[in-house]
Amino acid sequence: xxxxxTSVLLVGVGGQGVLLASEITARAALAAGYTVKTNxxxxxxxxxxxxxxxxxxxxxxxxxxxxxxxxxxxxxLEEVEPIRYHNLLKPGGLAVVSAQRIIPxxxxxGQATYPADAExxxxxxxxxxxxxxxxxxxxxxxxxxxxxxxxxxxxxxxxDLSGDAWSESIAACVKPKFLELNLRAFSRGRxxx
Amino acid sequence: xxxxxxxxxxxxxxxxEAGVTxxxxxxxxxxxxxxxxxxxxxxDIYCEWSPNxxxxxxxxxxxxxxxxxxxVTMKHVGLNVAADPLMTLSYLxxxxxxxxxxxxDPGQHSSQNEQDTRQYARLGKIPVxxxxxxxxxxxxxxxxxxxxxxxxxxxxxxSTTRVSHSRSMVTLGERRQPNEVGFERxxxxxxxxPLWGRRMRVEVEERLSLLSEAASSSPSNRVEMRDTSLGIVxxxxxxxxxREVFPEASVLKISxxxxxxxxLFKEFAAKVDKLLIVEELDNIxxxxxxxxxxxxxxxxxxxxxxxxxxxRLRDTRARLEGKELPKPTHLPEEEGLPGRPPVLCPGCxxxxxxxxxxxxxxxVTGDIGCYSLGVFPPLSRTxxxxxxxxxxxVAHGMDKAGERRKLVGIVGDSTFFHSGITGLLDVAxxxxxxxxxxxxxxxxxxxxxxxxxxxxxxxMGEPTIEASIEEFGRACGMKRIVTVNPYDxxxxxxxxxxxxxxxEPSLVISRAPCxxxxxxxxxxxxxIDEEVCVTCGKCVKLGCPAIESSExxxxxxxxxxxxxxxxxxVCPVDAIxxxxx
Numbered sequence: 001x002x003x004x005x006t007s008v009l010l011v012g013v014g015g016q017g018v019l020l021a022s023e024i025t026a027r028a029a030l031a032a033g034y035t036v037k038t039n040x041x042x043x044x045x046x047x048x049x050x051x052x053x054x055x056x057x058x059x060x061x062x063x064x065x066x067x068x069x070x071x072x073x074x075x076x077l078e079e080v081e082p083i084r085y086h087n088l089l090k091p092g093g094l095a096v097v098s099a100q101r102i103i104p105x106x107x108x109x110g111q112a113t114y115p116a117d118a119e120x121x122x123x124x125x126x127x128x129x130x131x132x133x134x135x136x137x138x139x140x141x142x143x144x145x146x147x148x149x150x151x152x153x154x155x156x157x158x159x160d161l162s163g164d165a166w167s168e169s170i171a172a173c174v175k176p177k178f179l180e181l182n183l184r185a186f187s188r189g190r191x192x193x
Numbered sequence: 194x195x196x197x198x199x200x201x202x203x204x205x206x207x208x209x210e211a212g213v214t215x216x217x218x219x220x221x222x223x224x225x226x227x228x229x230x231x232x233x234x235x236x237d238i239y240c241e242w243s244p245n246x247x248x249x250x251x252x253x254x255x256x257x258x259x260x261x262x263x264x265v266t267m268k269h270v271g272l273n274v275a276a277d278p279l280m281t282l283s284y285l286x287x288x289x290x291x292x293x294x295x296x297x298d299p300g301q302h303s304s305q306n307e308q309d310t311r312q313y314a315r316l317g318k319i320p321v322x323x324x325x326x327x328x329x330x331x332x333x334x335x336x337x338x339x340x341x342x343x344x345x346x347x348x349x350x351x352s353t354t355r356v357s358h359s360r361s362m363v364t365l366g367e368r369r370q371p372n373e374v375g376f377e378r379x380x381x382x383x384x385x386x387p388l389w390g391r392r393m394r395v396e397v398e399e400r401l402s403l404l405s406e407a408a409s410s411s412p413s414n415r416v417e418m419r420d421t422s423l424g425i426v427x428x429x430x431x432x433x434x435x436r437e438v439f440p441e442a443s444v445l446k447i448s449x450x451x452x453x454x455x456x457l458f459k460e461f462a463a464k465v466d467k468l469l470i471v472e473e474l475d476n477i478x479x480x481x482x483x484x485x486x487x488x489x490x491x492x493x494x495x496x497x498x499x500x501x502x503x504x505r506l507r508d509t510r511a512r513l514e515g516k517e518l519p520k521p522t523h524l525p526e527e528e529g530l531p532g533r534p535p536v537l538c539p540g541c542x543x544x545x546x547x548x549x550x551x552x553x554x555x556x557v558t559g560d561i562g563c564y565s566l567g568v569f570p571p572l573s574r575t576x577x578x579x580x581x582x583x584x585x586x587v588a589h590g591m592d593k594a595g596e597r598r599k600l601v602g603i604v605g606d607s608t609f610f611h612s613g614i615t616g617l618l619d620v621a622x623x624x625x626x627x628x629x630x631x632x633x634x635x636x637x638x639x640x641x642x643x644x645x646x647x648x649x650x651x652x653m654g655e656p657t658i659e660a661s662i663e664e665f666g667r668a669c670g671m672k673r674i675v676t677v678n679p680y681d682x683x684x685x686x687x688x689x690x691x692x693x694x695x696x697e698p699s700l701v702i703s704r705a706p707c708x709x710x711x712x713x714x715x716x717x718x719x720x721i722d723e724e725v726c727v728t729c730g731k732c733v734k735l736g737c738p739a740i741e742s743s744e745x746x747x748x749x750x751x752x753x754x755x756x757x758x759x760x761x762x763v764c765p766v767d768a769i770x771x772x773x774x
Contacts, residue, residue: 013533026197026360036197037326038360041302048738049535062433064326064359067503083527103741103750104533108733109571110742112531125527 005058006034006159007066011085012077013102014051017148020173021075022053024152025159027169029057032161037064048104050081073158074126075151077134078102079118086125094158095126096151096189098134130154130193137192138185146178146185153189198363200356203327204294205230207334208264209238211290212369215256216240217249219611220640221268222303223357224296228266228652229643235653237368242643242652245581245611246271250293251278254347257291258383259376262338269297269310274581274612276313279347283317284385284393286345289372290338293319296352299473300500303354305561305578307499309474310351314451318397320404321349321451322413323429327361329413333448335369336413340449344400344407353473355430355500401452409456413448416461423513424465426458426478426489431471431501438506442469453481462487469494469513473501537566539739540715540755542705543632545679546603547574548735548759549689555599555628556591560584560613562605563639563707564632571734575603582612588627589620599693600627606662607637607645614665620698621670628692628699631662632679634707642710666700673699680705680715682762708755716756717771719749725768732760732769 008025012018019040029036034057041051054066066088073094076082079101089095099119106112115121122129132154134147149170156166167183174182198206204227208216216238218228231240243249246267253265267275272295279293295313298304314321322337324330330352337348381389408414420441427435428447435444445461447454462468462482470479470491479491494509495501511518537544547567550557551574559565559575560583568575579587588602604613609631620627637643644650649659666674673695677688685703692699708715721732726747733742739753740760749760751772761769 014535030197030362035362036360038197039355040358040360048533048538050533061361062436063430063503064355064361064433065502067437080530081533084530087526103738104531105536105571105736105738106532106534108738108740108742109736111570114531114743115529121527 005056005061007071008055008155008159009066009071009074009085009088010053010055010076011074011081012051013081014048016077017145018051018053018077021148021152022055024169024173025055026057027172028161028165029055031165031168034058035061037061039064050084052085073155075155077148077151079122080115083118083121083125089126092128094128094130094155095122096130096154097122097126098147098151099131100133100135132192137188141181141184141188143181146181149182149185150189150192153186154193155189156186157190157193194365195362196365197360198327199226199358199360200324200327200330200352201226201296201358202230203330203363204334204350204352205234206363206365207331208292209234210331210366210368211262211335211338212371213238213262213264214371215253215261215263216266217243217252217263218266219243219246219249219271220637220643221271221296222640223298223354224266224268224271224294224352225640225643226357227294232652240652242645244646246275247278250275250282253291254278254282254287257287257289257347258285259288260372260374261289262291262372263289264292264294266294268304269295269308270304270306270580271295272310272313279313279319280317281385282347283319284390284397285383287341287347288345288377290341291347292334292337292341292350293347294350294352296354296357297474298354300354305580307474309477310349311451311477312475314349315477318401319347319349320344320408320449321351323351323448323450324356325429325432325446325448326356326359327363329448330356331363331366333413336411336449340404340407344404346400346404351429353430353500405452405455408449408452408454411449411454414454414457415446416457417444417446418464419443421464422466423469424461424467425469425471426461426482427471428478429473431473434501434503434506435471437503438510447478450478453478455485458482458485458487462489471495471501471506471509534569535566536569536736536738537563537572538709539737539753540708540757542634542679542703542707543567544572544735544737544759545682545685546630546632546689546703547572548682548763549686550574550601552686552690553599553693555601555693556588556596557601557603558584558587558591560604560608562608564603564605567603569736571736581608582616584608585613585616585629586619588629589616589623589625592625592627593623601693602627602629604629604631605638606631606633606635606647607643609662610646610660614669617666617671617700618669625698626696628689628701630689630701630703633662633702633704635704636707636710638707638709642707662702671698671700673697674702675699676702676704678705679703680757680759682759708757714755716758718751718754718756719758719761719769720772721747721749722768722770725766727766727768729765731763731765735759735763
């Protein structure tokens with residue numbers, strides 16, 4: 001078991017399933033025998049705001065928050081949110097981004113614009129980018145709600161947690177009737193990298 | 194057995210293990226999930242959402258006077274509301290252990306200020322514990338209860354956002370046998386009339402010096418000797434950041450920090466060459482350590498404003514070592530990203546009220562809750578926010594000061610029961626003219642949908658009375674009381690306008706359940722017929738996240754729309770209608 005801390009960052013917009021994905025990551029690290037800490041946003045930011053979830057694991061973990069430039073992998077369920085947090089990722093770290101655009105009201109009311117060049121900007125700030133439409137991928141498997149599992153599957157390729165640890169964790173976190181779908185979505189995500 | 198628990202879940206677990214039988218509180222981020230987790234132990238613990246923190250603290254105090262172990266939970270600003278009973282409870286003391294669980298919000302993630310609860314510990318001469326993670330929270334609840342009973346004092350357990358909302362491993366323990374309950378009648382002990390209160394005052398001082406010794410020998414305060422060239426005193430989450438940034442330094446981890454463990458400070462300071470104090474928010478430990486005549490650095494290198502972080506302590510380290518600030522290894526922030534502030538949800542009933550208020554040039558004094566989001570564009574219909582209940586009273590104050598515009602005070606349903614009623618009584622009693630609008634969405638929405646006296650259900654899930662806001666209005670003496678459906682814009686605009694124009698005080702109740710709680714559509718989704726739409730922007734001004742506008746078109750996001758029909762009602766050309774199946 002290695003001594004340094006592995007940090008994982010999940011971002012999105014309130015209500016997208018960021019917290020479930022972070023819970024699954026944390027439990028997979030636990031299943032693999034690591035010490036784990038997580039941090040998540042509650043309260044005001046959940047009302048359609050930008051949300052982040054931090055997961056850190058290793059032999060010993062102190063801060064529950066990922067320091068700047070230390071995340072091994074970043075996953076996002078929205079297209080521009082990861083750009084906001086890109087400097088938390090290690091140089092060259094894996095970024096998995098879904099091509100979902102959730103237009104903030106600041107854009108609808110003309111106070112700001114949604115970047116038209118989101119994909120180019122993603123490529124610029126994330127040299128190691130995996131970019132796909134997770135909702136479409138999950139929809140093809142039967143339920144667009146499983147988009148977060150597709151993202152997580154892709155993220156898992158950059159983490160040293162076994163397939164068994166992931167399956168055990170997913171089984172512990174989702175309802176039995178959705179387990180098979182979620183496992184397939186996770187596996188689809190792995191294949192997309 | 195081990196479990197991954199949030200700090201708040203761990204506080205609840207700790208209470209259960211410590212044999213607590215009564216738990217009360219009022220919701221407030223970041224403290225809310227403590228009582229929500231206590232409900233999981235409702236077979237063993239009576240728990241309630243009280244109407245406000247003062248009531249909650251008094252109920253817990255009563256339980257502790259009768260001999261039970263009790264906790265009360267609140268956010269930092271809630272302790273302001275509960276400060277009155279707490280300051281005197283310190284004199285009376287308790288029989289069963291009582292722990293006041295307060296969650297501070299450094300960084301103001303979800304709060305109107307950044308006050309440091311440890312100041313209340315000093316003010317009330319009450320011990321304070323500060324867990325640094327979830328395991329600490331469980332262990333400290335047990336110790337806090339022991340201290341509370343041994344020294345007959347309420348104890349504060351101070352958490353912070355990052356402790357409350359971070360998960361870490363907890364080793365689960367057994368539940369301690371709860372105390373026997375039986376109140377012992379003894380007026381000199383329980384009645385602080387001056388005759389007896391003056392004696393209590395002296396006893397509180399005597400207790401303080403005993404507690405300082407107890408803190409010095411507490412297992413919660415731990416000396417970790419490593420390299421002795423630098424010693425760091427750190428409490429709460431700051432301890433975690435210190436360990437990450439100064440892995441080689443010796444650390445005095447303070448968890449039972451007040452009454453100050455003087456002996457421990459002196460011993461630790463003597464063992465290290467240089468002493469650094471790292472605390473989040475006020476420099477309470479540092480000032481005291483300096484007053485003891487011990488040389489140390491603190492706020493010169495650690496700012497008291499905002500929350501701490503690993504990054505900030507890296508800067509501290511550089512300053513301490515007289516080095517250049519560390520060069521960021523990461524890329525600079527990207528510019529030109531659209532802001533994504535929290536907003537009223539699609540289909541939120543508050544939107545109808547803010548739209549109606551947009552029709553008149555009135556001053557709107559707001560309050561604490563989701564409707565505080567009405568301050569942001571495009572609604573921009575809130576002018577002030579002070580505190581819980583302040584929506585009612587600040588309006589009345591401006592009215593009495595002679596403000597020439599009409600005054601409208603907004604308050605939510607849970608906030609009305611919390612501290613809006615006394616303000617409304619003041620408006621009626623003192624012949625005010627303000628229009629008070631209760632935006633009643635049948636829940637405590639912002640903190641995640643907790644029950645309250647108007648919802649008909651208790652925290653423990655039992656059916657109960659539904660306190661009526663209209664009846665409270667009548668009892669206060671309000672003559673003009675009107676209830677509206679905020680999804681009917683014409684009705685809402687008419688009622689709000691008529692009450693604003695009235696030369697008497699009015700109570701308007703805007704009633705519709707929070708759709709985020711109901712989790713079902715209000716009706717068929719709406720679509721915009723782009724052939725008909727003249728892109729006038731009237732629907733966009735509702736500030737609904739489902740209405741997406743770009744340069745030349747407006748569309749309704751079908752994944753977000755829940756069919757509230759507000760946009761359909763403001764559209765001047767009937768371009769919006771229900772989506773055909």
